[in-house]
Amino acid sequence: MKAIQVGLLGLGTVGTGVVKIVEGHQEDLSNQVGSPISIAQILVKDRTKARGVSIDPAKLTEDAWDIVRNPNIDVIVEVMGGISTTKDYILEALERGKHVVTANKDLMALHGQEILAKAREKGCDVLYEASVAGGIPIIRTLVEGFSSDRITKIMGIVNGTTNYILTKMSQEGAAYAEVLKEAQELGYAEADPTSDVEGLDAARKMTILSSLGFRANVSLEDVSAAGISGVSQLDIRYAKRLGYEVKLLGIAERQDDMISVSVQPTMIKASHPIASVNGVFNAVYVHGEAVGETMFYGAGAGELPTATSIVADLVAVVKNMKLGVNGRQAQLPYNVVKLKTDEQIASKFFLLLHVEDRAGVLAQIAQVFSNCDVSIESVMQPSAPYKSSTEIIIITHQASKAAMNQVMQAFSGLSAVREIKSVYRVEG
Numbered sequence: 002m003k004a005i006q007v008g009l010l011g012l013g014t015v016g017t018g019v020v021k022i023v024e025g026h027q028e029d030l031s032n033q034v035g036s037p038i039s040i041a042q043i044l045v046k047d048r049t050k051a052r053g054v055s056i057d058p059a060k061l062t063e064d065a066w067d068i069v070r071n072p073n074i075d076v077i078v079e080v081m082g083g084i085s086t087t088k089d090y091i092l093e094a095l096e097r098g099k100h101v102v103t104a105n106k107d108l109m110a111l112h113g114q115e116i117l118a119k120a121r122e123k124g125c126d127v128l129y130e131a132s133v134a135g136g137i138p139i140i141r142t143l144v145e146g147f148s149s150d151r152i153t154k155i156m157g158i159v160n161g162t163t164n165y166i167l168t169k170m171s172q173e174g175a176a177y178a179e180v181l182k183e184a185q186e187l188g189y190a191e192a193d194p195t196s197d198v199e200g201l202d203a204a205r206k207m208t209i210l211s212s213l214g215f216r217a218n219v220s221l222e223d224v225s226a227a228g229i230s231g232v233s234q235l236d237i238r239y240a241k242r243l244g245y246e247v248k249l250l251g252i253a254e255r256q257d258d259m260i261s262v263s264v265q266p267t268m269i270k271a272s273h274p275i276a277s278v279n280g281v282f283n284a285v286y287v288h289g290e291a292v293g294e295t296m297f298y299g300a301g302a303g304e305l306p307t308a309t310s311i312v313a314d315l316v317a318v319v320k321n322m323k324l325g326v327n328g329r330q331a332q333l334p335y336n337v338v339k340l341k342t343d344e345q346i347a348s349k350f351f352l353l354l355h356v357e358d359r360a361g362v363l364a365q366i367a368q369v370f371s372n373c374d375v376s377i378e379s380v381m382q383p384s385a386p387y388k389s390s391t392e393i394i395i396i397t398h399q400a401s402k403a404a405m406n407q408v409m410q411a412f413s414g415l416s417a418v419r420e421i422k423s424v425y426r427v428e429g
């Protein structure tokens with residue numbers, strides 16, 4: 002039986018995992034697809050570098066075109082990362098009739114529609130399960146499992162690095178920079194970890210999830226993103242005291258034909274299942290009109306979990322090859338995005354203010370909320386380490402983002418408010 006020939010672009014954290022799984026599970030894999038799977042060629046930057054797996058050096062190349070233009074290669078597995086040049090390799094591979102499996106959320110969030118359109122034109126598969134929530138089969142779930150439903154909300158912890166950092170800060174009081182370094186050493190963080198900590202990686206993943214879940218042409222510019230670099234130990238302590246956890250949440254919501262997609266550090270009720278997702282683990286909560294609430298949990302990054310999704314996609318491609326149905330599954334969106342305005346996006350909010358500690362200040366603060374038509378759910382004045390000033394924590398009822406912006410603006414002109422220390426969206 003002729004082996005399926007795979008060209009592997011990249012032999013880093015994920016690529017090494019792919020080699021281990023394809024080799025270690027070879028018998029199982031070939032039983033499922035009816036042919037052996039062989040990794041025929043591998044792209045690396047540096048052929049002399051020591052690798053975590055034993056590789057026949059003759060398979061290594063430093064020139065991607067050797068693989069992309071190799072007529073014997075059936076499937077390209079892209080785990081090298083990067084956007085512009087990588088897109089050229091993938092489009093050329095598709096042009097030549099090769100199927101593509103990729104973990105590259107940066108590329109799929111920015112150029113997914115173009116790549117999927119080319120795949121469809123050429124009758125090729127492009128599968129990208131590993132690109133969101135590493136080892137959790139969430140893309141397959143949205144596309145196939147929920148094909149019968151209308152999804153109204155997707156809420157996810159989709160970045161392992163930031164969840165790892167927030168968990169260590171919350172459970173061990175660890176310092177941000179130190180934990181980020183650990184996450185990098187463990188292979189969770191992106192080559193440039195700014196995209197993890199500033200929310201861009203999660204925004205890219207939410208672009209992919211919301212496009213698939215809402216079957217709409219969501220683009221990265223439609224997603225508002227904020228990261229965790231401003232989250233302090235104080236915020237985490239106050240959140241806990243009030244029964245919340247701080248998590249970097251991607252939140253995509255749909256009401257009729259209006260949607261909103263955002264990524265931000267969020268205070269989530271400790272009793273919500275997503276609040277107990279810790280460490281490098283990811284979770285995606287999906288609400289559908291018919292199914293109600295569901296949640297999917299697992300490792301969101303790391304060598305073997307991510308490689309599991311890559312190899313599962315490889316199996317799907319080969320099964321399609323056997324059935325002669327490649328290229329039929331590329332999901333092109335058929336709903337046109339209408340983004341909610343700030344007046345239409347509503348949530349509860351947490352505010353931590355540093356204010357003057359004298360008569361009438363609380364009344365002035367309450368007046369601002371009243372003027373902006375924002376209703377207060379609770380107020381707390383914890384004991385704070387200041388002399389003539391104090392801290393006030395306010396949790397609002399549901400309020401529009403626009404109304405909260407007005408509140409902030411009013412506070413910045415109020416002398417009794419020395420500083421708006423933090424503002425969080427509140428969920429659950």
Ligand SMILES: NC(=O)C1=CN([C@@H]2O[C@H](COP(=O)(O)OP(=O)(O)OC[C@H]3O[C@@H](n4cnc5c(N)ncnc54)[C@H](OP(=O)(O)O)[C@@H]3O)[C@@H](O)[C@H]2O)C=CC1
Pocket residue numbers: 010011012013014015016044045046047048050063079080081082083104105106107131132135188189190191192301302303304307
């Ligand atoms: N790490 C993870 O947990 C996850 C990663 N991903 C995505 O998977 C992809 C790969 O990530 P990861 O394995 O962590 O990355 P690494 O940096 O560990 O590996 C990248 C690999 O690609 C090779 N490479 C990169 N650029 C070039 C180039 N221009 N020419 C030749 N070879 C090149 C490198 O070669 P060399 O080894 O010689 O340096 C290396 O083997 C990324 O898109 C990432 O976002 C997705 C989910 C989880």
Ligand SMILES: N[C@@H](CC=O)C(=O)O
Pocket residue numbers: 132134135159160161162163189190191197202301302303
């Ligand atoms: N850097 C990413 C890796 C997976 O996509 C993360 O931390 O989740």
Ligand code: NA
Pocket residue numbers: 130131132133134135136137138139140310
């Ligand atoms: Na996944």
